[in-house]
Amino acid sequence: MSLPPHELDRLRRSVTGRTHAALVADPELTDDERRDLDILVARRVAGEPLQYLEGFVDFGPLTLKIDRRALIPRPETERVWEEAVVSLRRAGPGTVIVDLGTGSGCLALALKHAFPEARVIGVDISAAALSLARENAVLTGLDVEWIEGDLFGALPSDLEGRIDLIVSNPPYVAAGDELPAEVVDHEPSVALFAGPVGTELLARIAEEGYWWVGVGGWVICEIGDGQAEAAEAMFGGFDREVRKDLAGRDRILVARKGASCCV
Template sequence: MSTISLRSLVAEATDRLRDVADAPEAESRWLVERATGLDATELRFALDRPVTEREIAHFDRMLARRVEGEPLQYILGSWAFRRLDLYLDRRVLIPRPETEIVTEVALAELDRAVAVRAARGDAEPSRAVDLGTGSGAIALSIAIERTTARVWATDASAAALDIARANLVGIGRHASRVQLAHGDWFDALDAELAGTFDLVVSNPPYVAEADELPDSVRAWEPVEALTPGPTGLEAYEVLVPGALTWLRPAGSLVVEIGETQAAAVRAMAERHGYAHTSVHQDLVGRDRAVVMRR
């Protein structure tokens, strides 16, 4: 047994992470928790206990990765998103808090579309599709938060779908209502599904090639999930017109956007004949989602 305490590990990591982490002490505690298997409360009451050699070795490996700039979420191998604890690695983007807001907007639109149908005497369970699902964050959130919804989740990356499939296992009985499909945008869907969705939702790549990204993002996260082309609008040029084929008459397309893209995406929607568009902000007031109702 080592004479080094858990408190010492937290202090060491906090000092070494000051140049790479926005919250070095919080990250240090997460690393120590993962190395020891303790949760936050257990760690608080065990800070003075010695660590084992095995715990030190695990901690040192993780800390070295973080000092090199690798995102904490990949090092830990999981991250919280709404009610989910998602498995993550470099095959998929790290889900952001902004996307939790987009998911909230999407759920509200799904509820609205179902209510419109119900008023017309149509009680069929809701259907939603998440295009470019990555880790499955949006699709699986819909499945567990709307317990009668049928959900499709697609991705052009087979590697990303492997991550989504692992996360699908983690939602238990809700998984029976989720179907994963490999393919580029709408090409992943069976033709018989046309006109059956209450909701099409996507967090597509939207960073223009010339835009600057933090080193921790550009160096570690999959570039194909970040940048669609020169303008950053290329994915919307497929999604906005394409969704009309797949939505029910009362359905909605909800997309995450970059903070300067709302006007361009709304203009696309109006050009393609959507009946209503709206823009929703994230927690710091930046434009983050566009809703387009058929």
Template sequence: MRDTAVALTAAGIDNARFEARLLLAHAAGLSIEQLIAHGRDATPDGFAAALRSLTARRIAREPMAYILGEREFWGLPFKVSPAVLVPRPDSETVIEAVLSLMPDRGRAWRILDLGVGSGCLLLTLLREYPQASGVGLDVSNEALAVARQNARALGVSGRARLVSGDWRQAGWSERLDGPFDLVVSNPPYIDSAAIEGLMPEVARFEPRLALDGGRDGLDAYRLIAAAGPELVAADGHLVVEVGEGQAVDVKGLFDMAGLTPLAPWKDLGGIERVVPAKQ
């Protein structure tokens, strides 16, 4: 653990000792608790080679979630791969906003997730609303495969329809069997020129299609806003994650589309992270 932490620190990685412990546990095939309980046991065969390989990947700044193959979101385990964005705590603000706006957990809500990725938003909401059903749209078949795996693991595959589609193509929204009581999305919102300046874990490894929001970062919101009146049922909600400083512009797009923007929700860092709107 000491040597691994030193190597990670030299690579400029924060929380090096914590990450070293995660790599040790993964290399040994143990949980963190098992690693602590059996820390003085002899290492299993192949452990050293496995640890060196994992450490080299992290030193190259591959996201820890991709190395471990999993990331927790809303207290639930989600499989991840380089085909999907790594679920982030900021996105849990979407879940918080929805649960506040739609407090009836027993309703058979119809939910649409645009850019479903790993499924962290849609599948978490299906767990919170046990009578709900949902559709998840993504342009990446590899991402849809990850989402299907997570839907099965979380026991909601029977209520989740995961479909391939591209909101940049004409008529994309007409094939989704709307309208929906709730539409959620964490769309690409980084302006194209800024991506290379992001942390290496993001710029080098996460799927660019899920990051690149165009020249001003708002391309996806324009398409979502334009389709909103068709996709959102009467008295339904549209709830999207936004980047720092984008809330005002996204509210304006929703307003121009004929939707009624609601007060933004702030994440734990105090940033306006979620913009809801009502039909």
């Protein structure tokens, strides 16, 4: 089986470090590059995600390292970042932003990039994911606090009622739901599966998050296709709205405590 030309082109760029234009002008590879390319092509044909083979992924304004320690950041999650930036608008040294289930650190780091003065905290239950997030902080030169633990249980208690923005792309697949082999065989299952229903973590974020954000604070979460109604019900204590991803699906829950979220 051969790869689609655009995937082969990306892997060629990855092994040579050259641009597409440079490879068109001079397509010759060295023996070492050809050997490395053959290895990556074989792995890709066997089903490994392209981004893990390339080792890097673009997310909003950043280019981040990515490997099997964390979920590959998706375009839907860039929409969460965009909604968060537009909602919060501005942040000073007293602003607190928390990313629950930070994975590669993509949301936390892109928010620190947008709001350099804010205190940004990334939480994850996976030590492996956090080790990658730390490497991405070094790579991007962005200063985020990383905490290993279970959602709000990881946070310092003095932040209760003081958080300005919580973002999360929690696991939201129901145990037993079918996923493509490329996803389920390679990405961490702790990043994908939430429990028997799929909305278990979202429900905890809605319930506990209400007490952790301040009045006027935001909670912005990615949700699964078909979870909009359940998500709106869970966030009943907030002013809230479900917004669409680039494909027009209801995938982003925007909620605000004690103030309108829909300005």
